[in-house]
Amino acid sequence: PPWFFYVPMIISNGAKAIRVDFEPPKFELPVDAIEWHITARTRAIIINTPHNPSGRVFTPDELESLADVLHRAHHPIYLISDESYNRILYDGRKHESPVRYYDRSFLIYTYGKTLVAPGQRIGYIAMPPSMPDREELRTALFVAQSITGYAYPNALLQYAMGDLEKASVDVSALQRRRDRIVGALDAMGYETVKPEGTFYVLVRSPLEDDVAFTKLLAKENVYVLPGRLFELPRWFRISLTGNDDMVERALPGFERALDSVRLSKLS
Known part of the structure; x- marks a missing residue:
């Protein structure tokens, strides 16, 4: 990609x-x-x-x-x-x-x-x-x-x-957010790629259509970039540049979106 x-x-x-x-x-x-x-x-x-x-x-x-x-x-x-x-x-x-x-x-x-x-x-x-x-x-x-x-x-x-x-961004803060997001999403059942650098985290979309899943997240006020935009369908990209409070407020939205996909597959 x-x-x-x-x-x-x-x-x-x-x-x-x-x-x-x-x-x-x-x-x-x-x-x-x-x-x-x-x-x-x-x-x-x-x-x-x-x-x-x-x-x-x-x-x-x-x-x-x-x-x-x-x-x-x-x-x-x-x-x-x-x-x-x-x-x-x-x-x-x-x-x-x-x-x-x-x-x-x-x-x-x-x-x-x-x-940044x-x-x-x-x-x-x-x-x-x-x-x-x-x-x-x-x-x-x-x-x-x-x-x-x-x-x-x-x-x-x-x-x-x-x-x-x-000058430089606080890399330790970015690493802390990386660890928090990756740990939380892994625990929910997402598949993540833990970055070694940059301020992005790649996550596999639970839906085949990554754009559709990013729209589900948007309904939860969680905004990410669909992988199709960078030639990697079925994935999406999270930015770590939000503050810690934004990260914490986003995590329940990730969980609700994933639960919604699971329920739709069961039905």
Whole structure:
């Protein structure tokens, strides 16, 4: 399941998006499948770690295996590494950047996730010193940023950069909410994926139609994102960015919605 703007952005630039299945509930990096999908027309591969929406944090072994696949390719392939959530990690995990393992990599980062301010579009693109054609690519990125206009941070945001780098959401609070939600939903009978990072929790929908189930939850004033929107039908995504009181008020609604599905199946 991808972030839902990847494909529109790829298509809008005249390229073709090739999807590689990333299977729940383990969400292991499908290195063999990626290699199988590489052709002479492959120009770039997008990877997202920590991964939205699964919460997986890819291991050094997985990333090294991916780098080996890209090194074996018969032509240059860029790796676009979306690391928007790389500071939101749980249980003492450390972030491993795919850029460490492969020279032709772009590291994408946004402060919007770390600060829980997704509307503030400020971040950066970084390349390793070993990137071939580094200077030419830097120039191309600057020109593209200037042309779009909206991709260029205003003066106030530029001035705030130093402070933004030091700021962060309270990750311990997010982990506490993660544990509370996952523990409570598991006890009710839901199937959850306990995230290793990000501020999302994936839950399997008790109904085949995940959109229909999210509407049941909405009647209980519980609002979640149906999996169909990020190409993962029969699942839905919970955000941990609400406060603790919101979490506690939502839990009875989850239970009532699940009980409603169980009763309808019995009848």
